[in-house]
Amino acid sequence: MTPPRFAARPEVFDYLLDAARRLLAEREARYPAMIEAGKLAVADATRKLELARCLVAQWRWAADPARATLGEWREPGHFNAWAHELAAEIADAATRARALADRDPTPLRREVADMYEALAWWQQPVSPGRARIVAHADFTAGVRDPGARRLIPVLHATPQNAAGAPPRPVATCPECRSPVTPGKLFCSTEHRTAWNNRQTVRGRVLTSLAIVMRVTRNGTRGDRATGKQATHEFNTLVSRWIDEDARAGRQPWPEYQARRYRLGFDPL
Structure with a gap:
């Protein structure tokens, strides 16, 4: 499977943490009115907010260069949510965001859809109870020697990390914050x-x-x-x-x- 935009390199983990925070903020802002209008049950809203907070906690850990390994797995998971629940939740959010961007393709809505699709890609399970992002970030926790990076299983090979070199800062487009070609200022x-x-x-x-x-x-x-x-x-x-x-x-x-x-x- 080809990774979606924004999922190609771990250098964009900070952006994906921001995307997870955005999902939580959107729900916190929208759900009270939806509950009052009878469009969302209180129990459903509560669980969806809990999952969004778990997602933020997971990405806060994954984006931290000084993160520690997770240790022994215990139910329901390291971030208080089952892996399949988080995967289903962000996949649904990505589908909704893409549908909204297709109806009204503003740069911001396209970027949000891209970000949520990247979150969904990283959230896919690679083993029972273990998402791709958790497996990758846990395996690479504590790796500080650039030369040791060649020992890390590359989930998404790029010229930088496949060669074992330390990742470079990602240059982004001023308008949409997507990665741009080296030497270019804008993506399009x-x-x-x-x-x-x-x-x-x-x-x-x-x-x-x-x-x-x-x-x-x-x-x-x-x-x-x-x-x-x-x-x-x-x-x-x-x-x-x-x-x-x-x-x-x-x-x-x-x-x-x-x-x-x-x-x-x-x-x-």
Whole structure:
């Protein structure tokens, strides 16, 4: 079976931990209204929330470079849930997320569907009561010597880990946070255009405000009233757009600018 996007390398475990947290947060936000509307039984909601918390606990452990081995298995499992229950739960969530993304293919919904499908792939059992992610993360716990990585069974061979070299940080697309080809900034023309168009629209508003801020030293020199108003509007808009980008799952601006510098983009 070909691993889905985001499942190809263990370097993206932090992203998958975020995906598990997102699933839990979505349920915590949606379930009260669904229960009140009679669309979800209290017992079902309680169990689904418990499973989502177990999934987060599992991925928090798996994504921790300093994780310890799990030790002897006991019922119902190391993370207080049966392996088959977690596998079925995330598989159902992935199916629903993909159906939603197909109906309304926004970048965020496509990314969420990709993430949940990766979680489902890692959650598949490789032995009775033991998911792929648990087997992999438990076997590799405590391995710190890069040379020893060649001894690790590779569940998903890549040029980096198949050669026994330590994994490299994954460069991701600013728009959708998916891995990109080395030397590239975006994963596709579509996402580059979307990012640049948004940046152009915002820049038209911020340019004059930024210049006024600089000339008036944030409203402390010259036309102070205009400088103070421009400073307030600039800071308000920047804060609003930072929050908007975070909700949409876009790359933080310091990370984006650092990558531009590393790739040789110089605005001067």
